[in-house]
Amino acid sequence: MNAEPSLGLFTDLYELTMAQAYWQSGQTATATFSLFFRKYPADRAYFVFAGLPDVLDYLERLRFTPRDIDYLRSLDRFEEEFLQYLGQLRFTGNVRALKEGTLFFVNEPVVEVTAPIIEAQLAETMLVNQINLQTILATKASRVLHAAQGRRLIDFAARRAHGVEAANKLARVCYLAGFDGTSNTLAGALFGIPVSGTMAHSYVTSFTSEIESFRHFAQSFPNSSTFLVDTYDTLEGTKKAVIVAREMKQQGRRLRAVRLDSGDLLELARRVRVLLDQAGLPEVQIFASGGLDEFEVDRLVQAGAPIDAFGVGTKVGVSADAPWTDCAYKLVEYAGRPVLKLNPRKQTLPGPKQDFRFRDSRATILRAIIGCAGQNLVGAAPLLDEVMRGGKRLRPDPSLDDLRQHFRRQFAALAEPHKALRCPEPYDVRISEELENLQRRVVEETRARELTSEK
C-alpha cells in the first residue's frame, strides 16, 4: 500500500460521483470525448499543441491504490461495491491526438478519447490540466521566438512559473518551440535541454568590490563567463568588465558576454556596445534580461538593439497576458449516439471528428476544415493520429529534437498575418458539410426532446 495518495485521485470529485451514478445506472457503454479550445486569448490566432506525453503516461498508469480507495471510503459518499470496482479500474481505451508542436485553431479537437464512459470521464481533470498548461506555454514561447528574429533565447522563469512541475514543463515546451536553452538545471537533466547561467547580483554584492567579483568568476570560468554589470550602475559595471576582459585576453582567455538586467535596455545596450568595441572587445556579446516578453523583445529587435541573446522569465513563464484558456473536454458520442450541449455560447460539435489541412506546394496552410472522424477529404491531410489503443501507447514518444523540427516546419507554414503579436488575423476554420449536417440533425433532435416544458 502506498504511503501517499496517487495521481488517480487527481480528478474533480464530480468525475467520481458521476462515475458512481453511471455505474449504478448501468450507463457504462463506450463514449468519445473531444478536447478542444473554444476561444483565443487576446492577441492569439493559433495555438501550439503540447502536453501529450504526460497525458499518455497518466492514462497508462491510471489506477486507484488501496490508500486512494480508503480515502474515498472515508468520504461516506460512495457505495462499497463501486469502490471495489474502482480499485480494479484501468484505462482500456483509445486516444487520437495531434503531434506535439502542431499548430491548431479554435474548435479543432486536439485529443479525442474513446473508452468506456467511466474511464474517459475520470481522465478529464488531468487531460485538461496538462494540455491547457503546456499549450498555453508553448504558444507563448512561439511568440517570443517570432519576435526574437533569430537571436538566442533562454528560459529564465524557473522561479516564477507556478510550481516546480510548471517550471519543468515550461522549459521543455520553450525548447520545443525553438528556445536555445533554460536556466532550470532540473529541466536540463530531465529532458536533455541545454542549460545556461552565470551570476546574480547577490554574487557581486558578496564581494568587497564589483571588479574583484568579476576577477574571481573569471578564474572559475575562464572561457564561459558572462558578467552581470548592473548591480551598482550599468556603465560603471561595464567599464570594470572591460578591465577584466582585457586581463583575460592577455592570458589567452575570453569573456563571453556582459548581461544587462535593468534600465532602458535599448539605450544601455547601445552604449555598452560602444564601450566594448572601443576597448577592442567586439567578440564580447551582450545578453539582456529583466521583465522581457515578446512585445519588449520585438521592440528591441525592431529598434536594432545590439543584443545577442535574451533571457526571458516571469511574463513568459506564466503567459502573463493569457494565463488561461477556455479549453474544454466534452462528451461528443455515447453508445454510438452523437451528443452535444445546446448552450447558445458554448454549443459543441457532435460525434468523433478529424482535423484536416489543405496546403499549397510550399506546405503553407490554405484551409483548415473540421470534419467527421471517418471522413476522407481529397487533397487534405488529417491531423489526429491514433497514439494509444487498448490503454497502451502504440509507439514511443518522438524525441524533443524531432518535435522541435516539427514545430519549426509547422510555424514556417503559417502565413505572417496570423502570427502578428498584436491583433493577428484569425484563421477561417470551416466545418465539413458532413459534420454540419450531423450537427443540424442532432441540434434539432435535442431541441425537440429537451426544450418543451412539462414532460
Add this chain to the structure above:
Amino acid sequence: MNAEPSLGLFTDLYELTMAQAYWQSGQTATATFSLFFRKYPADRAYFVFAGLPDVLDYLERLRFTPRDIDYLRSLDRFEEEFLQYLGQLRFTGNVRALKEGTLFFVNEPVVEVTAPIIEAQLAETMLVNQINLQTILATKASRVLHAAQGRRLIDFAARRAHGVEAANKLARVCYLAGFDGTSNTLAGALFGIPVSGTMAHSYVTSFTSEIESFRHFAQSFPNSSTFLVDTYDTLEGTKKAVIVAREMKQQGRRLRAVRLDSGDLLELARRVRVLLDQAGLPEVQIFASGGLDEFEVDRLVQAGAPIDAFGVGTKVGVSADAPWTDCAYKLVEYAGRPVLKLNPRKQTLPGPKQDFRFRDSRATILRAIIGCAGQNLVGAAPLLDEVMRGGKRLRPDPSLDDLRQHFRRQFAALAEPHKALRCPEPYDVRISEELENLQRRVVEETRARELTSEK
C-alpha cells in the same frame, strides 16, 4: 542511486556556477538573504503569506544525489573537487519567517535565510518559486472570500491551475484563506480539505434525456445531489429538476441544490429561485459557477443575487489579473557586512531585518515598520519568527485549521480601505530610524567604492 534527478537540481544553473566561484575563491562565510515583494500587482494593497512548509521540506531534504552529480559532471563546466563537495552538501542554516496566513506589505521580508553563502544561494530558485506562487494564490483567494460576504466558496480550478502541483497548492491556500472546500480530490486526500462535486454536462448529455439523467443521479445520491441545469436551457432544466425534486421529496429525500454554469447568473438565479419557491422547494439551494472571480462574485452579491454558494475556477486558479509578482531573494549581509544593490528602481534594504506591527486594542493594524533584526520597538509585535535552526525545523508545522483561524484574525485586523477590490489604499510601511541610518551609510560607502571609473 536514484533513477530520477532530485529536487536538488531544481535551481537556476547560475546558482551552481556562483557556488563554484564562491567555493574556489574561498568566499564561503555566512550570509543572510531576504525574500520580499517589491511591488503590488494591480488592485492589491496587501499579500497573504503562504508556502512555508514546502520551503522547509526542501531545505531539510536538500542534497545532490550521485545521479545529480553525474548530470552536472556531464555539463563539463564544474571542477571535480567542487562536485565532490556538492555531493556532501546539506542545508545547515537558520530560517526566520512569517506564519502562513499572515498579511504583509511590500518590501517587508517574509523569509530570511542565514547560512553559509553557498547553501543559502542554491535555495533561491525553489524558495522564490514556492513563496511567490502560493502567496499569489492565497492573496487572490482572500479577495474572493472578501467579495463573497459569507456565501460558501468552493475551489473549482484543478483543471486550469498550472499543473497538478499548482492545483494542489491552490486548493490548500484557498482553504487557508477561508474557502469551504475544493473539487480536487487529491488535494482533499493530501491536506484533509472538504471535497465537493456532483455532475458535469457530459453526464447529462450521455443520457437519452436530461430528466432521466437527474433521476439516475438522485438514485445514486439521494441526499447529496446537485443538478446541473444549463446543459440545454437553464430554465427548462430547472423545471425538470423541480419535477425530480418533488419525486425525491415524496420519497422522504431531498435535492440539495441546482447549479447554474453559464448565462446571466444574476437574472437566471432570480428566475430559478422563483421557480423553486413556487414549487414549494425553498430548501433547494442555488449554486453558481462559470468564469467567476472576485469582481463577478462581488457584482452578484451586491446585486442581491439569490446564490448560496459559488464555485470559482479558472480566473482564481491562475490569479488571472495578477499571475506574477516582483518577488525577490536578495543578499543583505555577507560575513557580517551589510550589502545592497544600488540600482535606482530596485535598491535593496541592507542587513537582516524584522517586521513590526503596532496594533490598537482591537488588533487593527495601526502602523507597519521594517526595522533591523536585533531591534526592539516598544509596543510593537515582531512578525518574523525563527522556524529552522541548523537545517532542522524547530517545531511541527501548524495545522491547516490553525492557519485558517490565524488568517481570519489577520484579515479582520486590516482596515477596509486596504481590502477594496479596485484601487485599494496602499499601506504606509515605514522604515525604522536604525534601518534608515544603516541604509544611508551602506549606500554612501558603496557609491564611493563602485561609482568612480578607472579603478
